[in-house]
Amino acid sequence: MRIATARRISQAFFLALFLWFCLVATVGERLWKLRGWPVNWFLELDPLTGLTSLLASGSLYAGLIWGAAVLALTLVVGRFFCGWVCPFGAMHQFVGWLGARSKPLKERVQRNAPHPAQQIKYFLLAFFLGAAMSDLAARLALGQVAASLAGALTLGVVLLATRKGQGGRAYALAVGLVLAVWVAWSLLAPSGGAWLLAGLLDPIPLVTRSVNLVLLPLADAPARVAWPEPRFYQGAGLIAAVFLAALLLNLWRPRFFCRFVCPTGALLGLVGRHAIWRVGKTQARCGACLSCDGACSGAARPAGRLRPAECVLCMNCLDTCPEDAITYATQPSAGGEAAPDLSRRRVLAGLGLGLAAPPILSLSGVLGPAWNPALIRPPGALPESEFLRRCLRCGQCMRVCPTGVLQPAGPSFGLEALWTPVLNNTIGTSGCQPRCTACSHVCPSAAIRPITLDEKLGRGQYAAQGPIRLGSAFLDRGRCLPWAMDRPCIVCQENCPVSPKAIFTRVAWETVLGGLIAGPAKGNELAVSGKALKPAALASGDYYLQSGGARARIAANGAHSLGLTPGVGWRVPAPGEPLSVAVRLQRPYVDPARCTGCGICQHECPVSGKRAIRVSAENATRERSHSLLLKGAGPG
Amino acid sequence: MSRDTGMNRRRFLMRAGKAGLGMAATLALGWWAHDTQGPSANIGQAQAVKLPSFAVKGTEKRLAVVKSSHRVPALRAGLEAMGGIGAFVGAGHKVVIKVNAAFATPPALGATSNPELVAELVRLCLKAGAAKVVVTDNPINDPASCFELSGIGPAARAAGAEVVLPHPGEFRPYTLAGGRLIRDWPLMYGPLAGADRLIGLAPVKDHHRSQASVCMKNWYGLLGGRRNVFHQDINGIISELGRMVSPSLVIADGVASLAHNGPTGGSLEDLRPTDTMILGTDQVAVDSMAVGLLGLKPAQVPWLGLAAQAGAGTTDYESLNPTKVELG
Numbered sequence: 001m002r003i004a005t006a007r008r009i010s011q012a013f014f015l016a017l018f019l020w021f022c023l024v025a026t027v028g029e030r031l032w033k034l035r036g037w038p039v040n041w042f043l044e045l046d047p048l049t050g051l052t053s054l055l056a057s058g059s060l061y062a063g064l065i066w067g068a069a070v071l072a073l074t075l076v077v078g079r080f081f082c083g084w085v086c087p088f089g090a091m092h093q094f095v096g097w098l099g100a101r102s103k104p105l106k107e108r109v110q111r112n113a114p115h116p117a118q119q120i121k122y123f124l125l126a127f128f129l130g131a132a133m134s135d136l137a138a139r140l141a142l143g144q145v146a147a148s149l150a151g152a153l154t155l156g157v158v159l160l161a162t163r164k165g166q167g168g169r170a171y172a173l174a175v176g177l178v179l180a181v182w183v184a185w186s187l188l189a190p191s192g193g194a195w196l197l198a199g200l201l202d203p204i205p206l207v208t209r210s211v212n213l214v215l216l217p218l219a220d221a222p223a224r225v226a227w228p229e230p231r232f233y234q235g236a237g238l239i240a241a242v243f244l245a246a247l248l249l250n251l252w253r254p255r256f257f258c259r260f261v262c263p264t265g266a267l268l269g270l271v272g273r274h275a276i277w278r279v280g281k282t283q284a285r286c287g288a289c290l291s292c293d294g295a296c297s298g299a300a301r302p303a304g305r306l307r308p309a310e311c312v313l314c315m316n317c318l319d320t321c322p323e324d325a326i327t328y329a330t331q332p333s334a335g336g337e338a339a340p341d342l343s344r345r346r347v348l349a350g351l352g353l354g355l356a357a358p359p360i361l362s363l364s365g366v367l368g369p370a371w372n373p374a375l376i377r378p379p380g381a382l383p384e385s386e387f388l389r390r391c392l393r394c395g396q397c398m399r400v401c402p403t404g405v406l407q408p409a410g411p412s413f414g415l416e417a418l419w420t421p422v423l424n425n426t427i428g429t430s431g432c433q434p435r436c437t438a439c440s441h442v443c444p445s446a447a448i449r450p451i452t453l454d455e456k457l458g459r460g461q462y463a464a465q466g467p468i469r470l471g472s473a474f475l476d477r478g479r480c481l482p483w484a485m486d487r488p489c490i491v492c493q494e495n496c497p498v499s500p501k502a503i504f505t506r507v508a509w510e511t512v513l514g515g516l517i518a519g520p521a522k523g524n525e526l527a528v529s530g531k532a533l534k535p536a537a538l539a540s541g542d543y544y545l546q547s548g549g550a551r552a553r554i555a556a557n558g559a560h561s562l563g564l565t566p567g568v569g570w571r572v573p574a575p576g577e578p579l580s581v582a583v584r585l586q587r588p589y590v591d592p593a594r595c596t597g598c599g600i601c602q603h604e605c606p607v608s609g610k611r612a613i614r615v616s617a618e619n620a621t622r623e624r625s626h627s628l629l630l631k632g633a634g635p636g
Numbered sequence: 637m638s639r640d641t642g643m644n645r646r647r648f649l650m651r652a653g654k655a656g657l658g659m660a661a662t663l664a665l666g667w668w669a670h671d672t673q674g675p676s677a678n679i680g681q682a683q684a685v686k687l688p689s690f691a692v693k694g695t696e697k698r699l700a701v702v703k704s705s706h707r708v709p710a711l712r713a714g715l716e717a718m719g720g721i722g723a724f725v726g727a728g729h730k731v732v733i734k735v736n737a738a739f740a741t742p743p744a745l746g747a748t749s750n751p752e753l754v755a756e757l758v759r760l761c762l763k764a765g766a767a768k769v770v771v772t773d774n775p776i777n778d779p780a781s782c783f784e785l786s787g788i789g790p791a792a793r794a795a796g797a798e799v800v801l802p803h804p805g806e807f808r809p810y811t812l813a814g815g816r817l818i819r820d821w822p823l824m825y826g827p828l829a830g831a832d833r834l835i836g837l838a839p840v841k842d843h844h845r846s847q848a849s850v851c852m853k854n855w856y857g858l859l860g861g862r863r864n865v866f867h868q869d870i871n872g873i874i875s876e877l878g879r880m881v882s883p884s885l886v887i888a889d890g891v892a893s894l895a896h897n898g899p900t901g902g903s904l905e906d907l908r909p910t911d912t913m914i915l916g917t918d919q920v921a922v923d924s925m926a927v928g929l930l931g932l933k934p935a936q937v938p939w940l941g942l943a944a945q946a947g948a949g950t951t952d953y954e955s956l957n958p959t960k961v962e963l964g
Contacts, residue, residue, distance in 0.1 A: 228780045228801045403778040429778040433740050435785060481868060490845050491864040495776060497739065499902030505844065541871035541938025555941060565935065586844065604776065606864035
């Protein structure tokens with residue numbers, strides 16, 4: 001078998017496996033449901049998710065250690081992940097092939113010529129690494145040596161990659177300089193936190209998010225395999241635009257995203273460019289037919305001085321060379337090798353911008369006084385400052401959520417929160433179901449830490465600390481039917497799943513009709529005058545006739561007669577006595593001490609647009625500083 | 637080629653012919669799509685449906701009450717007292733069982749129909765010759781989660797029933813003749829299409845707004861859309877539901893009643909053992925009897941009176957001479 005065919009089979013296999021994992025991330029026990037499929041495996045393999053998460057949070061959570069394995073193997077064999085495993089890469093490869101297949105060799109060689117813009121990805125890599133380790137001061141102060149060392153190591157790698165001369169002194173000087181800047185930064189920089197912004201362009205989170213929130217809902221609407229009802233994801237258009245742009249640009253330059261944008265590719269390129277095995281020519285002089293350049297996926301110029309950092313191991317050059325002059329071996333290319341086309345200044349600029357991004361974005365006060373109460377995070381979500389260090393924006397939580405209440409945060413939530421999970425209780429089939437912890441267990445980076453049902457509901461060993469609250473419901477009395485419109489309702493109270501209910505009612509009587517005058521009575525029938533009544537309009541069981549401080553429920557009514565169900569203390573009014581009609585209202589109140597912020601009340605509220613009862617993030621358990629009630633105070 | 641070397645007669649006629657065809661096609665398409673009226677007010681509405689009566693001739697006014705602390709024996713004894721399942725389900729029938737699967741809570745909390753009871757009813761229907769048994773509801777919480785967590789879905793499937801979840805395709809607009817509230821409203825008609833029998837199976841539950849939720853309130857789960865607006869007139873809507881559905885049989889499961897914090901419950905402490913199962917063909921009578929398990933008299937519950945007034949049944953259940961069965 002030809003080596004490129006083996007590569008295509010590998011790509012097809014891993015793409016199919018990836019799509020399968022996206023499909024089966026449905027809560028359930030069937031073979032095609034979640035049961036035990038490693039649905040996060042591709043996210044975990046991506047070394048950039050692991051590295052940025054490590055830098056930002058100080059730990060490498062669970063399966064993210066797979067990224068270390070990929071990095072380690074890349075040191076030996078080069079960018080195998082890009083060429084053979086990455087499902088996004090497979091998509092690019094395919095679309096790129098579609099765009100190039102009928103082009104003459106000359107044009108293909110032109111499209112595959114190394115382009116200065118290829119260094120953008122290194123810049124992006126530096127930026128994302130910078131943003132992930134922005135608060136070294138806090139790290140140092142906390143003595144988290146491991147994380148600091150990892151940061152230094154990364155800087156070293158970046159430096160190593162960018163050093164031009166081989167002189168050890170220049171290298172030492174550069175390391176010293178950067179360390180000095182780093183320490184100065186640690187001491188002087190305002191601590192704006194460290195943010196895992198990489199997920200915006202990190203390839204596996206990007207493709208996972210796009211498949212989960214765009215492709216799957218489209219494909220599943222008629223098929224109904226993943227979800228029994230159609231799914232909605234807010235702002236799917238923006239997610240799709242990024243995804244489709246990345247795919248379609250392959251028609252202009254094959255593997256556009258991989259060559260120019262992919263920060264993971266940049267990382268693997270830097271790590272793998274000194275790999276033990278690499279692609280290269282066996283002889284310096286060849287027929288110069290440029291077939292290899294015309295087939296090169298990574299724009300690595302195999303015919304000339306090869307750029308190992310750009311080589312994605314597609315192996316097309318091996319297959320196309322008519323002289324068999326290209327091989328994958330331990331020798332460097334006989335045609336010579338070139339370092340990646342990037343300047344130290346640009347990389348440092350990227351790093352600096354990255355370091356500055358969290359403090360700059362923090363100036364808007366999102367982690368402080370201007371925190372957004374609409375940002376309701378799922379149960380188990382870490383405090384916001386910690387959450388932003390870990391969330392990959394992969395959309396796995398939104399995919400697995402059985403009710404579809406978890407939505408990707410749109411641009412209005414700020415760049416730092418873009419595409420992170422937020423509850424929108426008006427979308428989906430229900431609010432956050434009390435007896436579900438699916439998102440916390442699927443989250444690959446523990447931005448939503450794994451919780452048990454006991455912890456969520458505040459049972460067993462968690463009884464003392466109470467349930468996890470996502471926020472609290474607040475009534476909008478100007479929109480609520482019993483509060484503003486004299487109409488009975490209390491759907492919110494009925495659906496509150498907490499026992500005892502967090503929504504309670506108080507009875508209020510509102511006089512809705514006056515000016516009636518009692519006529520003669522016959523049993524429970526009473527004739528009335530003064531006004532003509534709309535027949536049967538007062539017979540719903542909620543209206544009462546008032547007379548002298550007592551009330552009788554109206555069971556039936558004609559234009560001038562009432563059928564009454566007398567209550568305690570009722571006496572038949574004397575003819576001529578003035579009467580009025582009152583509606584009995586049960587008005588809802590929220591007890592924030594019991595409310596978990598599940599949002600079921602909001603979902604069910606019959607005020608269908610902007611609901612009359614809405615959850616906001618005040619009193620959420622995860623942010624102590626947002627708590628609402630004093631412990632131990634009050635009657636309850 | 638001579639494409640650009642001037643015009644001869646043949647080429648001109650060819651081009652004129654093509655242009656003529658193009659013109660004719662364009663104008664024809666325009667004419668075909670032309671609309672002089674504009675859209676009517678009820679644009680985009682699906683075909684309305686009617687709901688037949690599922691009542692079985694000759695079984696009118698049957699009522700049975702079983703005292704027991706075990707559901708499955710109570711169901712068997714109750715059906716026996718009603719004349720046997722064979723009186724209601726025959727060979728080749730499509731039977732729909734409307735359960736209460738409203739909430740995604742475990743069966744022990746009693747907010748939903750008991751799964752063992754559902755399974756037993758499914759088995760009895762199949763044993764009586766039913767060709768197909770469908771178990772359905774349009775729950776309040778996430779439908780798939782409701783059916784799974786309540787245990788109804790797995791139990792019904794294991795017993796041989798088909799479980800139908802709500803989906804936009806299952807709903808059709810429906811208007812209750814003479815109705816005030818249920819007018820042009822989405823009804824979960826899909827599972828009911830072609831059905832021969834409809835059985836309601838509901839737990840007895842406390843309900844703050846309507847005081848009690850039993851068999852008639854259970855038909856709420858056949859409505860779609862933003863049905864919660866009907867809570868403004870809860871008594872009106874329950875009595876209309878009682879008129880909308882003429883069931884073959886209803887079963888009120890009060891072996892344990894959700895006495896507090898209904899209709900959601902949420903704690904075992906909300907349940908009270910009431911050791912009663914009520915079966916009947918007059919749903920007003922069944923519900924009138926069932927509210928007694930919650931300590932209510934029919935006269936205190938306005939929707940019972942309204943439903944009786946509307947001719948859906950009688951609140952005076954003793955007048956039906958209920959068969960009373962005591963199981964140890």
